[in-house]
Amino acid sequence: MERRIALAAGAILGIFFLGWGSGSLEMELELLPSPALDTSITFRGEAAGLSLTSTSVVHWGTWVWQEFAVAGDISFLNVRASLLFGPSTIDFLYDEVILEWTLAGLWFSFHAAQLSGAVLGGPASGAALKVRATFGEVGLEGVTEFGATVEGIEIFHTASGLSRRYTTDPRSPGNGFTAQRLSLSGLPLPCPGCPEVALELYITKASGFEYVEVSVDDYPVWCCPEILVDGTVKVGLQTKSVTITPAVEVSPACLLPYFELRWEENALTGVDLAALELVCVLGDTVFRSVTVLKRCCWAFSTPEHGSRVVRCFEADAEGIEYYPQYWELVSLELTGPGCCGGSWRAVFNSYFGEGGSLFGWDMGYLEIAVPISPGISIAGVMVAKPSGIEAISVRIGVSW
Helix, strand or coil: CHHHHHHHHHHHHHHHHHCCCEEEEEEEEEEECCCEEEEEEEEEEEECCEEEEEEEEEECCEEEEEEEEEEEEECCEEEEEEEEEECCCCEEEEEEEEEEEEECCEEEEEEEEEECCCCCCCCEEEEEEEEEEEECCEEEEEEEEEEEECCCEEEECCCCCCEEEECCEECCCCCCCCEEEEEEEEEECCCCCCCEEEEEEEEECCCEEEEEEEEEEEEEECCEEEEEEEEEEEEECCCEEEEEEEEEEECCEEEEEEEEEEEECCEEEEEEEEEEEEEEEECCEEEEEEEECCCCCEEEECHHHCCCEEEHHHHHHHCCCEECCEEEEEEEEEEEECHHHCEEEEEEEEEEECCCCHHHEEEEEEEEEEEEECCEEEEEEEEEECCEEEEEEEEEEEEC
């Protein structure tokens, strides 16, 4: 702990001695449902060929996060490192080091991270080694886990609701082998006209075989090239899931039905139409209509996660927030050229559910982002329900 605090103090002193060439300031003022002000200040500079970053996040007068990051090349290594503190409680929270290099046509990435006991899930530490190679059109990737995964970790501050996301997720102390993940992409099947598939196998030290997953993306149906199919088959020791998503693309519209296959005692018993999505693109205007038919297991994610159709158990595993209470989303997104080379964006979402008012309408979401001068942008979000306006927030971004 003392060593990390000393490193943080040294990084703060570096602000004054090295100087900073650029930076940014983001302020978000929430007016409803309860007033709150979040401020993020980032300073960037360079020293010895490395990019140095200091990010301070303040919530309504409380210093929530202090992050220091470094990135750059040292000899043949590309280095990225992050160090996160909770200044309000004087706690070290998380650190991460990522080293990348290439050797003999192979790409390597070594990840190591530690999570403090002050964070839910800690204390924990671990590492992972990722190796990637390409053989013609086929890509091979292996991830050997030594108590950590590289699928991402999100650290939350309970009082403010703020979060920080990083790449390496330490799961268990120590450096022993815990799991192996093998992936193949662009794998051709031995038949004319067959699609290329992706294959993933995951085994762990604790349980042995966990699952195998086979997927195909954007495969045109032989009789109808306007129909593209995405499919995933995932088989584990106790579970089996099959997802098929055909996309019917006839410009300017695209129809995406989401199918889910039902299995009972390893036998296919039926096919469910889980959701239906219509997307229409006209220039800078995008219209979407999404209907969730199998509400027990499917939903659409929140605007912060792209308002996309997700399977609930997969969203839970990946930390994606979604709306289980709504069955219909109607969305209109508009973009256009703004000042200073930027562009403005407006999103209007309407959500319908069982407890809604007229035609089941239960919530409206409006987001507008506009650049107002070089390096300055402003955005606003409003959420309304039949009972009235529930949330209003304004975000201002400044960069130099």
